[in-house]
Amino acid sequence: MASVDGEKVVSNKQVILRDYVSGFPKESDMYVTTGTVKLKVPQGSNALLVKNLYLSCDPYMCNLLRPTASTWVTYVAPFKPGSPIIGHGVAKVLDSAHPDFKKGDLVWGMTGWEEYSLITETDILFKIQHTDVPLSYYTGILGMPGMSAYAGFYEVCSPKKGEYVFISAASGAVGQLVGQFAKLLGCFVVGSAGSKEKVDLLKNKFGFDEAFNYKEEPDLDAALKRYFPEGIDIYFENVGGKTLDAVLLNMRIHGRIAACGMISQYNLDEPEGVKNLMTLIYKRVYMQGFVVSDYYHLYPKFLETVLPYIKEEKIVYLEDIAEGLESGPAALVGLFSGRNVGKRLVVVARE
Amino acid sequence: MASVDGEKVVSNKQVILRDYVSGFPKESDMYVTTGTVKLKVPQGSNALLVKNLYLSCDPYMCNLLRPTASTWVTYVAPFKPGSPIIGHGVAKVLDSAHPDFKKGDLVWGMTGWEEYSLITETDILFKIQHTDVPLSYYTGILGMPGMSAYAGFYEVCSPKKGEYVFISAASGAVGQLVGQFAKLLGCFVVGSAGSKEKVDLLKNKFGFDEAFNYKEEPDLDAALKRYFPEGIDIYFENVGGKTLDAVLLNMRIHGRIAACGMISQYNLDEPEGVKNLMTLIYKRVYMQGFVVSDYYHLYPKFLETVLPYIKEEKIVYLEDIAEGLESGPAALVGLFSGRNVGKRLVVVARE
Numbered sequence: 010m011a012s013v014d015g016e017k018v019v020s021n022k023q024v025i026l027r028d029y030v031s032g033f034p035k036e037s038d039m040y041v042t043t044g045t046v047k048l049k050v051p052q053g054s055n056a057l058l059v060k061n062l063y064l065s066c067d068p069y070m071c072n073l074l075r076p077t078a079s080t081w082v083t084y085v086a087p088f089k090p091g092s093p094i095i096g097h098g099v100a101k102v103l104d105s106a107h108p109d110f111k112k113g114d115l116v117w118g119m120t121g122w123e124e125y126s127l128i129t130e131t132d133i134l135f136k137i138q139h140t141d142v143p144l145s146y147y148t149g150i151l152g153m154p155g156m157s158a159y160a161g162f163y164e165v166c167s168p169k170k171g172e173y174v175f176i177s178a179a180s181g182a183v184g185q186l187v188g189q190f191a192k193l194l195g196c197f198v199v200g201s202a203g204s205k206e207k208v209d210l211l212k213n214k215f216g217f218d219e220a221f222n223y224k225e226e227p228d229l230d231a232a233l234k235r236y237f238p239e240g241i242d243i244y245f246e247n248v249g250g251k252t253l254d255a256v257l258l259n260m261r262i263h264g265r266i267a268a269c270g271m272i273s274q275y276n277l278d279e280p281e282g283v284k285n286l287m288t289l290i291y292k293r294v295y296m297q298g299f300v301v302s303d304y305y306h307l308y309p310k311f312l313e314t315v316l317p318y319i320k321e322e323k324i325v326y327l328e329d330i331a332e333g334l335e336s337g338p339a340a341l342v343g344l345f346s347g348r349n350v351g352k353r354l355v356v357v358a359r360e
Numbered sequence: 361m362a363s364v365d366g367e368k369v370v371s372n373k374q375v376i377l378r379d380y381v382s383g384f385p386k387e388s389d390m391y392v393t394t395g396t397v398k399l400k401v402p403q404g405s406n407a408l409l410v411k412n413l414y415l416s417c418d419p420y421m422c423n424l425l426r427p428t429a430s431t432w433v434t435y436v437a438p439f440k441p442g443s444p445i446i447g448h449g450v451a452k453v454l455d456s457a458h459p460d461f462k463k464g465d466l467v468w469g470m471t472g473w474e475e476y477s478l479i480t481e482t483d484i485l486f487k488i489q490h491t492d493v494p495l496s497y498y499t500g501i502l503g504m505p506g507m508s509a510y511a512g513f514y515e516v517c518s519p520k521k522g523e524y525v526f527i528s529a530a531s532g533a534v535g536q537l538v539g540q541f542a543k544l545l546g547c548f549v550v551g552s553a554g555s556k557e558k559v560d561l562l563k564n565k566f567g568f569d570e571a572f573n574y575k576e577e578p579d580l581d582a583a584l585k586r587y588f589p590e591g592i593d594i595y596f597e598n599v600g601g602k603t604l605d606a607v608l609l610n611m612r613i614h615g616r617i618a619a620c621g622m623i624s625q626y627n628l629d630e631p632e633g634v635k636n637l638m639t640l641i642y643k644r645v646y647m648q649g650f651v652v653s654d655y656y657h658l659y660p661k662f663l664e665t666v667l668p669y670i671k672e673e674k675i676v677y678l679e680d681i682a683e684g685l686e687s688g689p690a691a692l693v694g695l696f697s698g699r700n701v702g703k704r705l706v707v708v709a710r711e
Contacts, residue, residue, distance in 0.1 A: 249637065249638070253637070268637070268640050268641050269641070270641065271637065271638050271641065274638060279635065280635040280636070280637070280638065281633065281635070282632065282633010282634055282635050283633055283634050283635075283637055284630065284631040284632070284633050284634075285631070286600065286604070286619070286622070286631070286634055287600070287622050287625060287631065288649075289619050289647065289648075289649030290619050290620070290621065290622065290649035290650070290651065291649070291651075292649065293648075293649055293650055293651050293654060294648075294649050295646065295647065295648040295649070296640060296646075296647045296648075297640075297644075297645075297646045297647075298639075298640030298641035298642070298643065298644055298645050298646075299641070299644055300641065300642075300644050303644060
């Protein structure tokens with residue numbers, strides 16, 4: 010450990026974006042390097058200096074790797090080539106000039122893919138108040154994906170007991186929770202996923218009524234008709250494209266679609282065309298795209314709901330953990346080929 | 361006039377569907393024939409016998425000409441080959457066994473394309489209380505299209521003063537009203553239509569801020585960016601396909617799309633694919649398909665709003681009138697090639 014002006018300077022491993030990505034992201038689009046960092050916030054700033062513990066791999070991040078991101082992504086800053094990847098994470102405050110945070114606080118929110126980050130934007134940064142659950146949960150069930158599931162299901166879908174709910178990418182961080190929320194409410198819940206292992210998890214661990222492997226269904230419309238002979242009241246949309254088109258044919262009157270993501274489309278040069286939008290009219294369906302950051306005012310209410318569910322084991326939660334910052338690029342890229350089983354995160358340090 | 365069992369029997373001209381239609385409807389898909397009708401409701405029924413005065417030509421009717429209609433249209437009965445076309449119209453009650461209607465009443469609602477109809481389904485049938493406006497208005501501004509504009513704009517779009525509003529098929533029965541409602545609320549309103557004549561009408565008669573001919577715009581995205589440099593808050597969707605795709609690229613954050621119809625898609629063997637649905641998520645846009653029949657409980661409130669607008673000439677209204685039942689098939693088919701200018705209707709009789 011060196012010292013500059015009497016302040017500690019430590020080495021800082023970082024995952025850097027090499028250049029903007031076109032097509033499918035590869036591990037080599039990022040590289041790991043080591044710089045240095047002063048463990049002190051600049052004088053006169055409003056910043057925090059944090060030690061990153063857990064970093065979250067989330068599907069939306071793929072879009073931020075692209076040069077066009079800044080033209081349409083309005084809710085987070087796009088990545089910059091030559092700079093660390095940015096994402097959601099759990100961190101410990103080492104120094105703070107911000108009135109809401111002090112040394113020793115645990116926080117979750119937007120941080121860098123590096124060992125230590127200077128955080129200057131604190132719009133999406135929450136102090137962790139409950140530490141009687143694994144800290145890593147704040148990258149998932151108790152963090153952004155959990156809030157996405159909660160806001161998307163309860164706020165966007167207006168669900169009612171007994172309704173028919175379909176969830177795509179259902180074993181992912183958001184999908185597994187939406188399904189369990191829906192089951193707790195008394196809905197009939199079916200999920201789709203991309204492997205036998207995931208389908209088994211949905212049925213046997215997460216308590217979905219049914220689940221299927223979309224890769225083994227040549228006719229998605231027929232598959233949905235098999236599982237939903239009465240049609241679908243609520244579709245929680247994570248994938249887009251052909252799945253959305255098939256779902257549209259199976260929506261019930263006054264059905265609701267919460268569009269959380271469209272991961273099947275992120276790496277295509279041109280998105281697939283969706284042809285069955287007329288059913289929105291025939292069936293009086295609404296489709297609402299949403300972004301979790303619009304709902305963070307509900308975070309305290311969310312915790313009141315979900316913390317007891319976790320403690321009483323009414324909700325189960327599955328993590329897919331990659332060890333060490335060096336594993337970050339592979340962990341992130343693997344998300345887009347569906348290699349993760351459960352919520353994927355990277356452990357930088359455990360305390 | 362003949363007599364059967366002492367009851368009047370009169371000749372009854374009818375527009376009959378020859379057979380289900382595939383592709384673009386043609387005049388020859390229908391034919392006009394003359395039968396007879398007893399001017400008395402059957403004993404023990406709950407029916408009405410009406411004399412039809414004005415019949416409405418509406419875009420949705422095109423879909424009912426198809427054999428597949430019954431599989432997805434849930435809000436009106438599909439047409440039957442060999443039977444008269446069914447649609448909205450204005451009629452006079454000649455005989456009634458229904459407690460809510462009596463001889464001499466003027467009504468609007470679902471009736472047959474014929475001189476006289478026996479109406480047994482009265483779900484969509486309203487007694488006309490205000491006759492100090494032209495009766496034909498109840499096929500348009502004061503009937504189903506008027507209610508569509510009202511419910512779609514005020515109920516679905518949650519409009520606010522100063523918002524940017526785009527309307528496709530803007531000179532049609534619904535579009536011309538939506539634009540005027542939006543102007544009365546203080547919105548900035550742009551419409552698209554398919555001819556110079558219609559564009560002139562939008563700007564000079566209906567008071568739209570701007571209007572353009574979509575057929576003269578090789579790049580709809582560029583056209584929309586020209587008229588909406590700040591983006592679109594509300595899109596009133598009447599056409600679907602390429603227009604919807606271009607609009608999606610121009611929606612503002614928390615924008616709203618009311619999907620009323622998608623006339624550009626009705627006569628295609630396969631609908632066009634819409635590619636830019638990801639913007640629903642990025643921009644947190646709400647897209648709601650709606651059917652006017654879900655909103656008829658608002659009809660009294662609607663009349664309270666719109667009747668004064670008509671009488672005070674705050675709203676102007678343009679009809680495109682075809683004379684005589686024989687002109688019905690051409691009038692209906694012409695709707696799908698955009699030959700109508702304003703609300704198209706067929707006069708069967710004036711009293």
